[in-house]
Amino acid sequence: MNNIPNLIVMLTHNDKTVLNAHEIFEQCKNSKAEFWGFKEEPLPLDKMKKLYKYMKSLGKTTFLEVIAYDEENGLKGAKTALECGVDILMGTVFYDSINQFCKNNNLKYMPFVGQVSQRPSILEGDIDDMIVEANNYIEKGAYGIDILGYRYTGNPVELNTKFVANVNAPVCIAGSINSCKRLDEIKNANPWAYTIGGAFFENKFGKDFEKQINKVCDYMENTNIKGVK
Secondary structure, three states: OHHHHHHHEEEEEEEEOOOHHHHHHHHHOOOOOOOEEEEOOOOOOHHHHHHHHHHHHHHEEEEEEEEEOOHHHHHHHHHHHHHHOOOOOEOOOOOOOHHHHHHHHHEEEEEEEEEEOOOEEEEEOHHHHHHHHHHHHHOOOOOOOOOOOHHOOOOOOHHHHHHHOOOOOOOOEOOOOOOHHHHHHHHHHHOEEEEEEEEEEEOOOOOOOOHHHHHHHHHHHHOOOOOOO
């Protein structure tokens, strides 16, 4: 893929949705970001549905990332994603039951790979094993993969670059992208998408939330990285 990776703005901090997510989206709805999402906790379902409906009314592509490691909670998250009408379910440990639910309901599914634990999440595992795992999920019908590149306990740059190059499906690199150096690495790896949430709340790219979003989008569009056309 030679396209510019898509920024998914996550209205989350420390892997939980911020309580003023609707207010922040309202302030930033006219930014350059077209992809928006948040987590399954702690907003009440009615508020989640209202916000997603508003996002979609403005033409945004929507994501729910579910931090669930067991089948019961993963399936619960998938049902929440369907009820909220999101475009793509991200996260959960892969289970055939979740995958089948998503296929039955035309919900795009991008599960985690590797050994994911804790909240905020960390990722462990062998890179080659994760590539095999990912391609197996794609063969089973998953739309793409949610890889926690910068939560990896090994070498994140090696993981991100090798993983994207060897998984023939949309890959989202999620979590802890908080500097221009990491944006450079993302551009070199060239995934389909990447998420930024906490870094915006911690003002890693400036002070104003919307200006930070636009700064990141401009940086990814205009910075010439060696080896990337």
